Amino acid sequence: MIPFIDDLSKLIHPTSLPLHLLDNLSKVLYPASIADYVALSILFLAGATYLSRGFLWDKPDPYYHLAFERPQLKHGSGLNSVARETRNIAQKLAESNKNIVVFWGSQSGTAEGFANRLTRDISLRFGSQGALSADLSDFDPSSIAQLPPSTIAIFILSTYGEGDPSDNTAEFWDWMTKANKGETVIDLPNLRYFAFGLGNTNYKFYNRVVDVVVDALNSLGATALLPVARANDAEGTTQEDFIAWRDSLFTLFRTTLGLQESDLHYLPTIAVQEDTSLEPIDLHHGEPDLHVNANRPGYSAVRPLRLIASRPLFHRSSPRHCLHLDLDLSSQPEFTYKTGDHLAIWPSNPDDEVSRLLSLLGLLSSSSTPITIHSIDPSTTKIKIPSPTTPLALLRHYLEICAPLNRDSLHALAQFAPTPSAKHTLHHLATSKSAYASFTSHNHITLARLMLLVCPDQPTWPALPLSYLIESLPPLQPRYYSISSSSVLSPRKLSITVLVASSPIPNSPAQTIEGVVSNYLLAAGESVSPSPSPLPAASASASAHHRPKTKVQYTLSGPGGSLSPSPQTQLLYAHLRKSKFKLPRVSTCPLIMVCAGTGFAPFRAFLAERRQLLQIGREVGEMLLFFGCRTAEEDYIYQEEVEDVQAVLGDRLRVVMAFSREDAMPRRYVQDRIGETGDAVVRLLEEEGANLYICGRAAMAREVEKAVGVEMQRVKGWSEEQVGEWRKGIKRRNKWQEDVWG
Incomplete structure (x- = not known):
């Protein structure tokens, strides 16, 4: 390489070139007019200017970032403030x-x-x-x-x-x-x-x-x-x-420890102050911390997702409601889910409960007045409520104001009661376990409802401070739902299946306890068009006509109107959580799926994927589905879809229903049906190497586990110890999976 370069340099050396070539080169390489000199000067100046950027001109302003800081975050009053503290307890x-x-x-x-x-x-x-x-x-x-x-x-x-x-x-x-x-x-x-x-x-x-x-x-x-x-x-x-x-x-x-106990008097650990100098742009209006999951493996960030469709799943004869909701992921490219994952919904509190509590606190007229929240002793008390905010945002979006109060809360609340009678009633309920149990069996005692019950003639409780509510009420939490769509078939649109909670008070059936998040989703679903239904035309028409109406009103526009960017569009704050509840990698692996009610949600996605694999020519393993509900006419959700999938899969799928409230037959639960089909269950688990999945309430999962153990003992002749060892082994190999809740 080096000799080649030496030879090349000789070839282009001026002394080795003919004179006529040198003359031609000089005409090209040297300026021949004033225009050439001007052009060269401009090029030189442009290059020098570019190279000196950041040194001689356009220096970065070291204080530029201050224009984008919230003043309240400088003093550690916001969720995003970070204090470097010792990790040595x-x-x-x-x-x-x-x-x-x-x-x-x-x-x-x-x-x-x-x-x-x-x-x-x-x-x-x-x-x-x-x-x-x-x-x-x-x-x-x-x-x-x-x-x-x-x-x-x-x-x-x-x-x-x-x-x-x-x-x-x-x-x-x-x-x-x-x-x-x-x-x-x-x-x-x-x-x-x-x-x-x-x-x-x-x-x-x-x-x-x-x-x-x-x-x-x-x-x-x-x-x-x-x-x-x-x-x-x-x-x-x-x-x-x-x-x-x-x-x-x-x-x-x-x-034993000799500590001296004093009378219980409320001493706040946080301070709440009005600050009318703050502008709306400075405030937290109720939006969740979008980075709350930043350090949680398996969790996505919190983002607004578009709710695009809603349809009822229960038949018209049912007094209860269950919803199928479709959400669009297109606006959030970082949101990627896998079949079996969970979606968390961040709700708000119902309007009636918010207004009732604001009125009792005497804050209706000042509900939008800016307030700051800070810890009196920052070294020991962490503030999890964003500051500054407003009383309205605090009660609508940040505190769990619909949760029932425990006896401890009643004891502390008594010191703020506006009348001696109310104080006496609260003390009695707080100190008597039986009186508290009797009272709650007739009443759903949220904070606002309790204040009205013990003091119906008092319009406000002026002594009750906001600081007490912030210290005593838990933060409003998201609720998790199993995703009922397949990420393979629908990667940018997911669905969830929601049972709308509405429970009567045991001794006062006229009163009901409404689930905060499920009714929030019911209200949100009313603002969007029905989703495409797999039902026949007549059934689909009847189902659309029977779209449930919420009894609970919510402000769906979201914090500061952030969830209603345009008409006919409803957004929901949500995040994803990864799950281990997954299909086996090998499509020929047999499946046993056990569920009740909305526990069918992930299995809807499992069956859809298996059907798709079969339709593209892949072989799929045998499947056994145990599905429990009350009656076929009331709450057999996705019935038409199940029948359609079964028609495609043929003898590869066997559906065993368990109806607990059919008039013409005795009650059957999924664990009972496992006992009735024990030979098939044992064959699939032991001879075919099937994966077992259970989704639903934990009590159901426990009974299913017992039923499977009994059948293993009967068919295999095993002892309880052998069944226990087998169960540990199959779970260790991740072939027994559960997605259950309390």
């Missing part, structure tokens, strides 16, 4: 002068709410030093070993699914299990602790998380000051279980 307690820490692991917010309540009660009852509420994900779990002997740790931990810890418990859970196995060498001889678990006996692994943590703590030398306590949501006693445990905790505080 011992150091955090020392900095905040606290000697009690309440750790919480929460999936749906219940454990977090209990932790905050307990922290506040400790601070109010046992002195100013008080306690610190600690999200387990905020701290390095190994720093627990550095807690001094004078510190008390309290663990409030939830269990969900198949004995799984909450998302924010993952790091602590890994550390605990490794320490328990001896993979991490650590001792906790100085740790004194209490533990309370939240679980549900409808799930097989009832309160597994708190039990595993307690075993690990004890094996590492920690001292339990009370036996572990457990709440059982299956019996609806979670609140009472917590109150009983907390009372025993406080008794030990007084008798």
Whole structure:
């Protein structure tokens, strides 16, 4: 290569060229006129100007970004403010002068709410030093070993699914299990602790998380000051279980630890102030934090999705409502789902409940007045409500104002009662478990409804501050729905199946408890056109005529009108959550699907994919579907679709219905039908290697698991221990999957 370049340089060297060629080159390479000189000068100046950009001119303004900052976020009052804090819990307690820490692991917010309540009660009852509420994900779990002997740790931990810890418990859970196995060498001889678990006996692994943590703590030398306590949501006693445990905790505080208890008086941990200097552009009008899932694997961001169609699924004879909703993903290219995933809907509270509470607080005329919310002690109290905002946005979009109140809340509310009679009534309900149970069996006591019931002649409660509501009411949470469409057949449009909740009060059937999110979706569905129906023309016409009407009114335009960009368009805030509830990769793998009611949603997508595979010439495995509902005439959802799929799949699909309220036949549930078809179930599971899927309520899933175990024992002659080992193995290989809820 180098000799070639040398030779080439000789060829073009001026001395090697003829004179006539040199003359020609000089004419080309040198300016011949004033125009050439001007052109060269312009080119030179343009190049110099471009190269000096950012050095001699157009320097970036170091303060340019300030024009786009919200002033309120500079002081940490917004959701997006970030404070760099220590992850060492011992150091955090020392900095905040606290000697009690309440750790919480929460999936749906219940454990977090209990932790905050307990922290506040400790601070109010046992002195100013008080306690610190600690999200387990905020701290390095190994720093627990550095807690001094004078510190008390309290663990409030939830269990969900198949004995799984909450998302924010993952790091602590890994550390605990490794320490328990001896993979991490650590001792906790100085740790004194209490533990309370939240679980549900409808799930097989009832309160597994708190039990595993307690075993690990004890094996590492920690001292339990009370036996572990457990709440059982299956019996609806979670609140009472917590109150009983907390009372025993406080008794030990007084008798054993020698802490002095004072009278309970409300001391706010947050301050709420009006600020009329703020403009609407400065405020949070109720929009969810769009980046709330930024650090949660498997979750998408929160985005507005367009609701494009809605149709009823129950027949006209049913007094209940169930909806099929279609949502368009085209405007959100980053939204990609897979068959079996979940969609979360972010709702608002119903208008009547919002107006009722604003009126009782005396805030109707000032509902849109800007308010700021900040923590009195930022080191211990985190504000999860965006600030600044308005009372209207606070009650419509940010707080769970429709949730029933527990006895603790009644006790605290009594001090704000406007009349002695109302105060006496609240004290009686708060201190008498039987009186509270009787009262709630006749009344749905949201905060506003309770205030009206105990004091019907008082138009306002002037002593009740907004700070109390923010501290006492849980944040409004999204609700999750199994996606009922196939990502293969419909990648940019997904559907969900929604049962509209409306439950009568046991001893007052004229009153009903309306589900917040399902009725919100019912109202939203009324504003869009019906979705294309797979029904025959006559049935489709009858179904469209029977479109349900909501009894609950919602402001569907969304925060600041953000969900109504144009007429005839309805948007919903939503996000996706990945699921492990998936079809096998091999299409010939047999399937056993067990569901009841809206639990059929993911199986609708499963069957659609299998039908498509068969139609394009792929072989598919045998399928057995157990489907439970009340009656064929009332709530057999997607009946025509099921029959159509069955006609295409032929003998590859067998549908076994379980009707629990048919007049002409005895009640049958899906677990009963499994017992009646046990030979086929065992054959598919053992001989054909089928995957088993269960979707529906946890109580149903538990009974199905029992029924399958009984059939394995009958057909295979196995013992209970052998069935247990088989069940563990099939679940470990991910061939037994459940998508269940409480």
